[in-house]
Amino acid sequence: MAKTFTIDGKTIPFETGQTIIEAATAAGVYIPHLCHHPDYTPHGSCKLCSVKVNGRVCSACTFPAGEGQEVINNSKDLNDDRQKITQMLFVEGNHLCPGCEKSGNCQLQAVAYHLNMLDNHYQHFYPKRALDASHPDVLIDHNRCIFCTLCVRASQQQDGKDVFAISGRGINKRLIANAQSGLLKDTDLEATDAAAHICPTGAILIKRTGYQIPIGERIYDHKDIDQVSLAASGLIPITTLAPSLAVGTEQTQDGE
Amino acid sequence: MANKIRIATTSLAGCFGCHMSFLDLDERLLQLAEVVEFDRSPITDIEHCTNCDIGLIEGGVCNSENVHVLREFRKNCKILVAVGACAINGGLPALRNFIPLEECLAESYLDGIGVENPQIPSDPELPLLLDKVRPIHEVVKIDYFLPGCPPSADVFWKFLTDFLEGREPSLPYEWVHYD
Ligand code: SF4
Numbered sequence A: 001m002a003k004t005f006t007i008d009g010k011t012i013p014f015e016t017g018q019t020i021i022e023a024a025t026a027a028g029v030y031i032p033h034l035c036h037h038p039d040y041t042p043h044g045s046c047k048l049c050s051v052k053v054n055g056r057v058c059s060a061c062t063f064p065a066g067e068g069q070e071v072i073n074n075s076k077d078l079n080d081d082r083q084k085i086t087q088m089l090f091v092e093g094n095h096l097c098p099g100c101e102k103s104g105n106c107q108l109q110a111v112a113y114h115l116n117m118l119d120n121h122y123q124h125f126y127p128k129r130a131l132d133a134s135h136p137d138v139l140i141d142h143n144r145c146i147f148c149t150l151c152v153r154a155s156q157q158q159d160g161k162d163v164f165a166i167s168g169r170g171i172n173k174r175l176i177a178n179a180q181s182g183l184l185k186d187t188d189l190e191a192t193d194a195a196a197h198i199c200p201t202g203a204i205l206i207k208r209t210g211y212q213i214p215i216g217e218r219i220y221d222h223k224d225i226d227q228v229s230l231a232a233s234g235l236i237p238i239t240t241l242a243p244s245l246a247v248g249t250e251q252t253q254d255g256e
Numbered sequence B: 001m002a003n004k005i006r007i008a009t010t011s012l013a014g015c016f017g018c019h020m021s022f023l024d025l026d027e028r029l030l031q032l033a034e035v036v037e038f039d040r041s042p043i044t045d046i047e048h049c050t051n052c053d054i055g056l057i058e059g060g061v062c063n064s065e066n067v068h069v070l071r072e073f074r075k076n077c078k079i080l081v082a083v084g085a086c087a088i089n090g091g092l093p094a095l096r097n098f099i100p101l102e103e104c105l106a107e108s109y110l111d112g113i114g115v116e117n118p119q120i121p122s123d124p125e126l127p128l129l130l131d132k133v134r135p136i137h138e139v140v141k142i143d144y145f146l147p148g149c150p151p152s153a154d155v156f157w158k159f160l161t162d163f164l165e166g167r168e169p170s171l172p173y174e175w176v177h178y179d
């Protein structure tokens, strides 16, 4: 008999070695997440995927599923915590969505929408962060980086390169590019690399493509990220989604 | 009609876009006028607010006058609503937060292209600029937030009708937008 655990009372089958989020996704249960991507090793940094496993808070993207676990996912308490985490992500960087190319296609924003986050609650840091526009095809706007390391992992694990790393700690943490000059143009990043497309926010952008899909017609303008996320894993027919996703122009950014 | 709901509105460090969006209520404004009365607002030209039920604040705070106005609203409004991206997180005016104030002033009034008679305005009548543009919840307590740049007329309508009919205001997914 298949091994099972429960999420919010629903029975979820799993295989040994699967994390809670992997088993949940396979069973059509959305757990909010930002740094998790099924193709890469888990990082467990954003804590959006926090769930209660037998009463203890764990990261669903790193915690192994186990026989008989009772997992709480979609509770008011957890969603309140997730909203606070998301608000902190917003005030730690500079997220001025009306001026961001990624608006409407951004997973950080979409998670905030999902959680019905109407304000940023905390005091804003307004940290001074740089822009690296040196690369001919790819732009980095450090104002929007949430240090999820998806670009780091995509470069190493999918592109077979090592373009990005996270340097420093705490408030001094920053994304760095692997070149003597520190500039993206001096790395071997190409616009076709997975690492150039994986960013869940508007921190890494492909130049000259930003407004091909108008604001208002973008993925999360009409679809909640829970549906988009599960659809991307084949659990909801893709036709129910905004055309921008169905045509696959942003193939990897939500590719779970 | 007695006991109309009193609403005050203002634009601080905003572009009046949220007010324009409010006016997009169009003919619904007539319906609203039956149950609502405007106090201090660019719509009425009343200069100071007195005992209001709702204060709608567009824009963040960028100077000392914004702070005074915001405090006046807080003092006189039972509930205060942050309207739009700038009130909520500083918005595009907050882009100046990454440039020292002195440089901003020099670029605008001394060194900028086409500046004649270069001098930094210093008339005592002029409100002093804050070193950073701030969202309003960092200055006073805010009760509700209507995100959007600007929030659509439907958002205003939903909020006000919920309020007038005694429901807890809430917005459906598609109307929660930061852009
Ligand atoms: S990265 Fe996302 S949350 Fe940040 S400004 Fe852009 S759209 Fe908004």
Ligand code: SF4
Pocket: A144, A145, A146, A147, A148, A149, A150, A151, A152, A175, A198, A199, A200, A201, A203, A204
């Ligand atoms: S640039 Fe994007 S993908 Fe890379 S760490 Fe920052 S937010 Fe994550």
Ligand code: FES
Pocket: A032, A033, A034, A035, A036, A043, A044, A045, A046, A047, A048, A049, A050, A059, A060, A061, A062
């Ligand atoms: S998705 Fe699990 S910690 Fe980020």
